[in-house]
Amino acid sequence: AQKITQTQPGMFVQEKEAVTLDCTYDTSDPSYGLFWYKQPSSGEMIFLIYQGSYDQQNATEGRYSLNFQKARKSANLVISASQLGDSAMYFCAMREGTSGYSTLTFGKGTMLLVSP
Amino acid sequence: DGGITQSPKYLFRKEGQNVTLSCEQNLNHDAMYWYRQDPGQGLRLIYYSQIVNDFQKGDIAEGYSVSREKKESFPLTVTSAQKNPTAFYLCASSRGTGVMNTEAFFGQGTRLTVV
Numbered sequence: 001a002q003k004i005t006q007t008q009p010g011m012f013v014q015e016k017e018a019v020t021l022d023c024t025y026d027t028s029d030p031s032y033g034l035f036w037y038k039q040p041s042s043g044e045m046i047f048l049i050y051q052g053s054y055d056q057q058n059a060t061e062g063r064y065s066l067n068f069q070k071a072r073k074s075a076n077l078v079i080s081a082s083q084l085g086d087s088a089m090y091f092c093a094m095r096e097g098t099s100g101y102s103t104l105t106f107g108k109g110t111m112l113l114v115s116p
Numbered sequence: 117d118g119g120i121t122q123s124p125k126y127l128f129r130k131e132g133q134n135v136t137l138s139c140e141q142n143l144n145h146d147a148m149y150w151y152r153q154d155p156g157q158g159l160r161l162i163y164y165s166q167i168v169n170d171f172q173k174g175d176i177a178e179g180y181s182v183s184r185e186k187k188e189s190f191p192l193t194v195t196s197a198q199k200n201p202t203a204f205y206l207c208a209s210s211r212g213t214g215v216m217n218t219e220a221f222f223g224q225g226t227r228l229t230v231v
Binding site for chain 2: 009033035037042043044045046047050091093095102103104105106107108109
């Protein structure tokens with residue numbers, strides 16, 4: 001079973017509008033971290049935002065916020081006031097913690113296109 | 117500036133040849149990783165290393181080898197045993213491998229084409 005599922009292969013949004021990118025995860029570990037990365041066409045992966053499983057509040061970083069619904073095992077990324085430069089691939093990823101060593105497991109990504 | 121450097125950005129090799137991809141970091145991170153990215157597949161873990169002189173296989177290690185002789189360096193060799201080596205390869209590092217906010221920092225990637 002996939003640990004990270006991103007069901008939207010592509011999304012379109014108009015400039016200045018908000019957009020939500022979906023991410024669901026699967027883990028039985030009580031300790032985990034969820035990450036979102038942006039990958040522009042140049043290829044580098046840019047870290048956007050982090051949410052820990054024990055965090056009481058949803059994470060926010062500037063125009064990015066994470067809608068964390070633990071019972072539903074979802075960690076959706078919300079981008080407010082979209083900009084043309086937001087056009088990129090977006091990946092959700094997870095670390096599971098109690099084993100001591102953990103690596104980042106990625107979803108397949110969502111391509112976001114922002115139109116003028 | 118601190119960061120991760122991958123070289124070269126583009127690499128072409130003939131089928132049957134081994135090729136080594138370079139990854140250097142000056143972030144003083146203990147953990148380093150190699151991922152492979154194919155279209156529509158997301159990132160898949162090849163190898164990772166917690167500390168110097170130690171590394172573990174990831175999900176798709178067959179046909180690849182690594183070394184970690186220095187903290188700063190984690191080169192990846194794509195051997196002739198790798199059936200389909202053409203892909204985009206990303207190197208990353210992180211402070212550690214615990215859960216708490218240990219985001220990975222990535223290099224610019226190497227696009228390998230085998231002809």
